[in-house]
Amino acid sequence: MSKQKTLIKGAYVVDPSQGLDGIFDILIIDGKIDAVRDSLTTPEGAEVINATGRHVFPGLIDARVYVGEPGGEHRETIASASKSAAAGGVTSFIMMPETNPVIDDVALVDFVRRAARDDAEVRVYPAVAITKGFEGKELSEFGLLQEAGAVMLTEGKRSLQNNLTLRRALTYARDFGMVISQETIDPDLSSNGVMNEGLNATHLGLPGIPREAEIITLERDLRIAALTKGNYHAAKISTSDSADAIAKYKREGNLVTCGVSINHLTLNENDIGRYRTYLRLAPPLRDEDDRQAMIRALADGTIDIIVSSHDPHDVDDKRHPFAEAAEGAIGLETLFAAAMRLYHNEEVTLTRLIEALSTKPAEIFNLPGGTLKAGSNADLIIADLDTPWVVHEENIVSRSKNTPFENERFSGKVLQTIVGGRTIYFDNT
Amino acid sequence: MVNVKNSPLKSFNQRHLLGIAELSPHEIQYLLDRADEAVSVSRQLEKKKNVLRGRTQINLFFEASTRTQSSFELAGKRLGADVMNMSVASSSVKKGETLIDTAMTLNAMQPDLLVVRHQSAGAVELLANKVGCSVINAGDGAHEHPTQALLDALTIQRNKGSLDGLVVAICGDVLHSRVARSNIMLLNAMGARVRVVAPSTLLPSGIDKLGVEVFRNMKDGLKDADIIMMLRVQRERMTGALIPSVREYFKYFGLDAEKLGYAKPDALVMHPGPMNRGVEIASEIADGPQSVIETQVEMGVAIRMAIIEILMENTKNNGGAS
Numbered sequence: 001m002s003k004q005k006t007l008i009k010g011a012y013v014v015d016p017s018q019g020l021d022g023i024f025d026i027l028i029i030d031g032k033i034d035a036v037r038d039s040l041t042t043p044e045g046a047e048v049i050n051a052t053g054r055h056v057f058p059g060l061i062d063a064r065v066y067v068g069e070p071g072g073e074h075r076e077t078i079a080s081a082s083k084s085a086a087a088g089g090v091t092s093f094i095m096m097p098e099t100n101p102v103i104d105d106v107a108l109v110d111f112v113r114r115a116a117r118d119d120a121e122v123r124v125y126p127a128v129a130i131t132k133g134f135e136g137k138e139l140s141e142f143g144l145l146q147e148a149g150a151v152m153l154t155e156g157k158r159s160l161q162n163n164l165t166l167r168r169a170l171t172y173a174r175d176f177g178m179v180i181s182q183e184t185i186d187p188d189l190s191s192n193g194v195m196n197e198g199l200n201a202t203h204l205g206l207p208g209i210p211r212e213a214e215i216i217t218l219e220r221d222l223r224i225a226a227l228t229k230g231n232y233h234a235a236k237i238s239t240s241d242s243a244d245a246i247a248k249y250k251r252e253g254n255l256v257t258c259g260v261s262i263n264h265l266t267l268n269e270n271d272i273g274r275y276r277t278y279l280r281l282a283p284p285l286r287d288e289d290d291r292q293a294m295i296r297a298l299a300d301g302t303i304d305i306i307v308s309s310h311d312p313h314d315v316d317d318k319r320h321p322f323a324e325a326a327e328g329a330i331g332l333e334t335l336f337a338a339a340m341r342l343y344h345n346e347e348v349t350l351t352r353l354i355e356a357l358s359t360k361p362a363e364i365f366n367l368p369g370g371t372l373k374a375g376s377n378a379d380l381i382i383a384d385l386d387t388p389w390v391v392h393e394e395n396i397v398s399r400s401k402n403t404p405f406e407n408e409r410f411s412g413k414v415l416q417t418i419v420g421g422r423t424i425y426f427d428n429t
Numbered sequence: 430m431v432n433v434k435n436s437p438l439k440s441f442n443q444r445h446l447l448g449i450a451e452l453s454p455h456e457i458q459y460l461l462d463r464a465d466e467a468v469s470v471s472r473q474l475e476k477k478k479n480v481l482r483g484r485t486q487i488n489l490f491f492e493a494s495t496r497t498q499s500s501f502e503l504a505g506k507r508l509g510a511d512v513m514n515m516s517v518a519s520s521s522v523k524k525g526e527t528l529i530d531t532a533m534t535l536n537a538m539q540p541d542l543l544v545v546r547h548q549s550a551g552a553v554e555l556l557a558n559k560v561g562c563s564v565i566n567a568g569d570g571a572h573e574h575p576t577q578a579l580l581d582a583l584t585i586q587r588n589k590g591s592l593d594g595l596v597v598a599i600c601g602d603v604l605h606s607r608v609a610r611s612n613i614m615l616l617n618a619m620g621a622r623v624r625v626v627a628p629s630t631l632l633p634s635g636i637d638k639l640g641v642e643v644f645r646n647m648k649d650g651l652k653d654a655d656i657i658m659m660l661r662v663q664r665e666r667m668t669g670a671l672i673p674s675v676r677e678y679f680k681y682f683g684l685d686a687e688k689l690g691y692a693k694p695d696a697l698v699m700h701p702g703p704m705n706r707g708v709e710i711a712s713e714i715a716d717g718p719q720s721v722i723e724t725q726v727e728m729g730v731a732i733r734m735a736i737i738e739i740l741m742e743n744t745k746n747n748g749g750a751s
Contacts, residue, residue, distance in 0.1 A: 201634065202635045321570075
């Protein structure tokens with residue numbers, strides 16, 4: 001049987017995993033990267049993609065994606081999330097256990113793996129609940145869940161609040177090399193808040209969430225992580241103080257990492273304007289100073305990864321007042337383009353962006369991908385960094401349309417998404 | 430006082446009244462002057478004008494309210510409009526209907542005016558963007574309550590001649606109060622000097638940046654005040670969460686004769702109602718000579734008549750809902 005060969009010629013390749021930053025040819029054989037060199041001769045029978053003037057990156061890996069399956073298929077299924085991911089250049093994502101039922105046992109992990117294998121074209125990895133049913137009491141079966149394919153432990157949108165349970169979870173997870181990933185929010189301090197506390201919230205008459213609701217929980221978590229020497233990942237930070245805390249614990253040699261959502265890098269609380277419900281996010285969008293701090297922390301490596309925090313909700317949420325709308329916004333399809341804003345503004349280098357969007361998440365959660373090294377899966381994207389486009393609701397692939405970037409203009413677009421050597425998305429516009 | 434009613438330039442051209450934030454000082458003065466004239470209508474034996482004959486006003490209250498709703502109802506009826514009250518607090522919303530669905534249903538009935546109160550900030554504006562008729566915000570969450578601020582201003586203006594330069598102390602639960610927000614904006618726009626007086630747990634973040642002086646005790650806060658505006662404190666907020674007890678609150682922030690003594694001798698005492706006697710205000714003060722609380726209620730009808738009439742003039746040629 002003849003081998004399936006593809007040669008991508010003349011692309012500007014950025015692969016932080018091996019320090020590549022220049023024009024190269026890429027040969028793919030049977031779904032694996034065979035070689036990346038200055039110039040490669042076209043093997044017989046190879047499909048040739050002329051990528052002159054284009055960029056090629058390892059496919060993006062999104063470590064925080066909420067899907068509606070099982071239990072909320074009207075919002076998003078694994079299949080529809082996969083299509084949305086492909087359109088955004090995301091070749092792998094970690095699916096949150098925030099489903100109904102909560103993914104906290106082996107049978108449910110199996111279900112996700114099977115659904116992903118049969119229906120998804122991108123690679124879907126399940127995250128599982130730290131405690132059974134998110135109840136914060138009994139630990140789920142970390143070892144068995146890992147064997148079944150779980151790659152992350154998380155309480156979804158809540159933070160494990162019991163210090164003793166968190167200590168035990170971090171300690172026990174360490175034995176399996178598993179990462180505990182928390183969204184850091186104090187449920188009491190944030191109480192009924194719906195946006196960043198401050199003058200804007202006061203003007204709009206909306207209850208605020210103080211920055212301290214995040215910082216206190218994060219600092220508590222970091223102390224327990226240091227105590228247990230566990231592997232801790234703060235899922236989505238949003239304040240300069242959070243970045244400072246992470247930097248301090250990293251300097252002290254702890255196994256801590258953190259992420260930021262693309263929204264907190266590109267939007268601030270002023271974008272809420274007159275009650276735009278799709279910008280009700282968790283953590284809430286902060287002020288411009290905090291957004292700038294997030295960019296700096298990303299650039300200097302304090303923040304390890306960027307996530308979309310893709311969180312599909314009914315379009316009906318637009319029909320509710322701000323405080324009554326659900327938290328969260330979709331983001332898979334705009335992740336790359338929004339990240340390119342930071343590149344075009346010369347705030348973060350391309351290498352650092354691709355590292356945070358692909359190489360690092362693979363490393364932290366021990367996933368294949370995030371690299372174009374010979375022998376690895378041929379998961380990659382071909383992109384044009386300057387193509388202008390506008391986000392229109394009707395072009396959104398995701399089953400839910402709650403984008404915070406509606407009518408926003410972007411420069412930079414994913415033109416082709418390749419997973420395991422196979423093109424799963426091709427931009428026709 | 431300038432009477433601009435008959436001036437060739439129309440001074441209030443908006444379709445809705447959603448908040449004080451959207452109004453210029455000139456527009457505010459125009460509304461106040463028109464309302465000043467409307468006061469006499471309600472004092473006549475024959476209280477009915479027929480200017481709005483055949484036009485339909487729907488009062489859509491998602492949050493229970495007796496006073497505001499009846500004030501709007503009377504205002505509409507005295508102008509000759511057909512007024513319908515919809516109390517949605519207990520009906521369709523509980524059945525899962527969204528705000529917009531309720532609005533669209535009512536819109537299809539071709540009203541000329543919706544008067545809306547909702548427990549969520551921004552809800553009235555959201556609704557106004559979806560309907561073809563005029564909308565008056567009768568209170569949205571902790572955001573705005575423009576007609577209350579306007580009736581307060583009218584009450585002050587009729588007593589003091591003008592708002593300019595007056596020291597106004599707004600006392601109590603500023604944190605949860607839409608009345609406070611609308612009043613702060615209106616009073617600032619009209620040249621008053623605004624103070625807020627409250628325990629820190631009842632002050633919103635960034636309040637000092639809204640152009641007010643912040644006081645944490647009544648003695649300093651009321652010193653030489655021309656106007657004292659008391660705010661209602663919800664009893665459920667006084668059970669240990671934001672303030673320890675009613676007793677403690679009354680001692681430090683309840684308006685009694687002693688605290689009233691700090692203000693100017695001719696200071697006016699106001700309250701948007703409904704009052705908690707013995708909590709934020711002593712009965713003797715509420716019923717005392719300096720209290721204009723009942724006048725506020727009377728001015729409420731006048732200001733609402735004026736606003737309804739103006740909005741209906743502005744949309745006369747639109748044929749109502751479209």
